[in-house]
Amino acid sequence: MNANKIISKVIKEKGRIRTVFFIGCGGSMIDLYPANYMLNAEASDISSYIYTSREFVLSLPKRLGNDSLVIVCSHSGNTPESVEAAHAAKEAGAYVITITHNKDSKCTAPEFVSWVYPWGDDVKTEYVPVGISLLLAAELIEAQEGFAKHEALIKAIDQIDGVIGKARLKVNEELSNVFANSCKENPFFYVLGSGSAFSQTYGFVICSMMEMQWQNCCHIHSGEYFHGPFEVTENGLLYVIQMSSGKTREMDERALAFLRGHTDRLIVIDALEYGMDSIDSSVREYLDSSLFYAINCELRAARGKLFNHPVETRRYMDIEKY
Known part of the structure; x- marks a missing residue:
């Protein structure tokens, strides 16, 4: 998968993303936190939020809609709360990207754009959820409003x-x-x-x-x-x-x-x-x-x-x- 290509597809379909929602449970939500933090620190025209999956479903944000990008992470791909959150976001009109380690899971259903990642001690940061979500966030900022720190971030991810x-x-x-x-x-x-x-x-x-x-x-x-x-x-x-x-x-x-x-x-x-x-x-x-x-x-x-x-x-x- 390639973050630049995915974000290009997102913008081609949606026109412009105004809100991003990062969704997960436990360690999967934790991995998305830096990207949410970076979006809020660096983007001037994109609002970003992070939710634990069940709360997202039970208290669906009114800002969620056609101009939203929802990134759902589930290592197993079958976490019930996260799968439900992905479907709820899709039904609300959002563009949904799922990040999972399991290529044969509910998170890789055809209605989602799925990024399947490898796992292990020697897997580079750019190929695991924390790196993937940072790259997606960086590409979104760069595509919509320009990101002066884009190249520095790409280099840093490679160096880490x-x-x-x-x-x-x-x-x-x-x-x-x-x-x-x-x-x-x-x-x-x-x-x-x-x-x-x-x-x-x-x-x-x-x-x-x-x-x-x-x-x-x-x-x-x-x-x-x-x-x-x-x-x-x-x-x-x-x-x-x-x-x-x-x-x-x-x-x-x-x-x-x-x-x-x-x-x-x-x-x-x-x-x-x-x-x-x-x-x-x-x-x-x-x-x-x-x-x-x-x-x-x-x-x-x-x-x-x-x-x-x-x-x-x-x-x-x-x-x-x-």
């Missing part, structure tokens, strides 16, 4: 895999065991982040830790930390902060400064120290999430090894009826 490879090594040398042992000493902890990277702050908590490791923890947006949550900060309580590389880093730095003076248990994961300083500063914040996802995978693996808890272990998901 090299950054991730080095970051994985650095994490396993310096941080993985520290984090795993901290989980043993702290049955509960908080994770902070901001900007595009907040998608992986959220994802690290609900997917890597709660789902895959049964670890109790909570995510906090760095900008919201001082509007309530900081009141519980004290020695003996672990905090993990993911420092972004872009415009919102200022919020992370403010939270970090306070944390350093008010808790004796703190893990700092700085995107700039893990290689994002080598990416063009005008676009690197949109790829922070790709870096943090890779780091989070190494951290959850280390915890799983220490606790003898494989990341594939489930007790409810796809086992009980829900």
Whole structure:
């Protein structure tokens, strides 16, 4: 598949896209977050929204219509809520693109334009949902209003895999065991982040830790930390902060400064120290999430090894009826 060709078809059929809706559940929604964030930051004539699939169906946006592009992501291609959302969007007149790993799924039905992606540790960022959705968003901005950062973003997506490879090594040398042992000493902890990277702050908590490791923890947006949550900060309580590389880093730095003076248990994961300083500063914040996802995978693996808890272990998901 090719993002430029798909967007050309979208514009040829729809004329002009005014609204974009990114739809998914869990990790699939998380992967779409950076593209939604970038569209709202960079496009002057396109409004972008992100929904968890079921809420999208239950509270269908009035702005959804013939001038809408809906991008639905489902790894299995058969997530009931996401399949229903894709059909609801199509019925409302939107142009629907589905992103899935399963070529023989409900998301690859003929009524949708389907992008089937490979999956595995060595698959490049441009071929997985976070990269695909960023490329689609970039091509849409470029086609409709021009995107001065277009080439910089394409280059950054190509560069990020090299950054991730080095970051994985650095994490396993310096941080993985520290984090795993901290989980043993702290049955509960908080994770902070901001900007595009907040998608992986959220994802690290609900997917890597709660789902895959049964670890109790909570995510906090760095900008919201001082509007309530900081009141519980004290020695003996672990905090993990993911420092972004872009415009919102200022919020992370403010939270970090306070944390350093008010808790004796703190893990700092700085995107700039893990290689994002080598990416063009005008676009690197949109790829922070790709870096943090890779780091989070190494951290959850280390915890799983220490606790003898494989990341594939489930007790409810796809086992009980829900």
